[in-house]
Amino acid sequence: MTTINDIAKMANVSRTTVSRVLNNNGYVSEEVRKRIIQIVEETGYIPSLSAKSLRTKKSGVIGVIIPRIDTETASRVVSGINEVVAKENFQILLTDTELDKQKEIEYIRLLQSRHVDGIILLATNINDHLISTIQDVELPFISLGQDLPGVTSILYDDYHAAVDMINMLVSKGHERIAFIGVSEEDPSVGVLRKKGYLDALAKYGYAVKDSWLETGDFSIESGYEAMKKIIKNSDKELPTAVFVVTDRMAIGAMEYLREQGFRIPEDVAVVGIGASTMSQYVTPSLTTVDYFNKEAGQKAAQLLLEQLKQKKEKEKFVQTYRLIKRDSV
């Protein structure tokens, strides 16, 4: 492999000088510069960024930890992150926990050993081990989607999005509203969205039957199963609407309702969260909340880049959202 030393020899200069023209800093005579550049091109020399990074303590790599890459939410976020960092010539080192909590912690350590310049974490839960691991990280660190104590976090407004959704359903005359959520290990999706739902209904004084509350695991199938349970267990007190905390599970719920001959929205209205592409093209089109995932990713990347330039206070940013009314209500 060609190294800076080879180039130096071929150009009859020191590697110091080669380094100067490569990085475009320091004085180099025009003549020498040209000679070196020509040799670099002829040889197809590619500098070793590992060596550079060892020396400069900067890698130009951002570590990203996501729960699953093959979901629309995650891929939008990653796309947003990439757009921003690529402009500054950073790349993404991608790690996928496959929903394994333990791996979130492992990957935080791994990314440090790989000398990334900063880390963006899309967490799915909060626990003490995770938090203490993050405290020890000396790199810029951004949490996206979960409010991690002591960490700069970009948050979706889960609580208010849920409240708005319930308000909208109530304004349409619904009083019996069921709920399909996820595990409460997930503070944002599992706890906050549920709290918004419960609080909003409580405000109106509408009761929530136990049989109307089910949880899934983010998959379409689990939405289908949850809906089935709700219908089976509700006897004559069927809900007239169901609030599902993700679009995918909402699609599953719709699927079950359709199979059973319920009309949507006449018999049961269905709403989700996420503004997936699918939500727009299913029939009836799904009422949902757009969280602007890509923009959230961009924001996370921008914050990280800023922190790279100067240490900043830890802050919390709440993203805006938009309720999209469609035909499922």
Added chain:
Amino acid sequence: MTTINDIAKMANVSRTTVSRVLNNNGYVSEEVRKRIIQIVEETGYIPSLSAKSLRTKKSGVIGVIIPRIDTETASRVVSGINEVVAKENFQILLTDTELDKQKEIEYIRLLQSRHVDGIILLATNINDHLISTIQDVELPFISLGQDLPGVTSILYDDYHAAVDMINMLVSKGHERIAFIGVSEEDPSVGVLRKKGYLDALAKYGYAVKDSWLETGDFSIESGYEAMKKIIKNSDKELPTAVFVVTDRMAIGAMEYLREQGFRIPEDVAVVGIGASTMSQYVTPSLTTVDYFNKEAGQKAAQLLLEQLKQKKEKEKFVQTYRLIKRDSV
């Protein structure tokens, strides 16, 4: 930052010995090993993989180049790659060309300078500059989805998938079949799928009207627009079916047809390729081809890992596929 030297001092041994216990090779007395391990844990020492990589010439990182991360195809492939490489403790360095051909070449060079151990490319086109750039790469290199000369390639069976689809439509009685493709700069999606369509129809002796041929740019909207043009320009010779080379464009085409009051499939049948999640949940559900993208990603990763262990001949692998018949036909 703690380094191997710090650990060595604290343990009263040489850094050679520390390296030995860290990498678990060479003889170290049990007593010394324990002492070192304890100190490593106490200090939370994280070895520098950049330094290690500079020395060993191996980074444990696989470079992946994709045209867009926020598409289902790409994210499935990346997920498949990740599953396989993560098991061997490799990570993915992700680069997204955003459909910019020039960036494919830039990123190949960049990944080399970052000393990745191998590269997987999802190309969208083939050109001389790209090919010559790849020839110069001395790392294991896999192309996924395009047949690059002289490069180990994993291919979808675009030609036969298209032929099968047309055969199926013909068997349902269709003789007037329109086509929505993409730019022929893309040999796999643009050329092969179109060739399959044309050849199959020619075999039956069915004519193809010019007004039945349109192209899009992979987006849902472009499918909508292409369908619109076909309908507008076909006057009284409307097709009874349309073969769209991607699911997303097919969804757009369905959208337009529905808006115009065409019944699917009674007035016009629609088929796609890709087996997107959406294809299953739109109404009517879309007949499509499953390319098993995730498995293709896994296969690519396995091949790369094998090549890492031993140089291999360049080979071509054609993936299997499955036609999924649904209600849009």
Added chain:
DNA sequence: CTGAAAGCGCTTACAG
């Protein structure tokens, strides 16, 4: 079983 030394490919004060 253990250590001293060389070296991976760079950058950066420092000196001239």
Added chain:
DNA sequence: CTGAAAGCGCTTACAG
């Protein structure tokens, strides 16, 4: 304007 030297944090023959 240019170069010699030191050093980033590791691993690996080699010697003992």
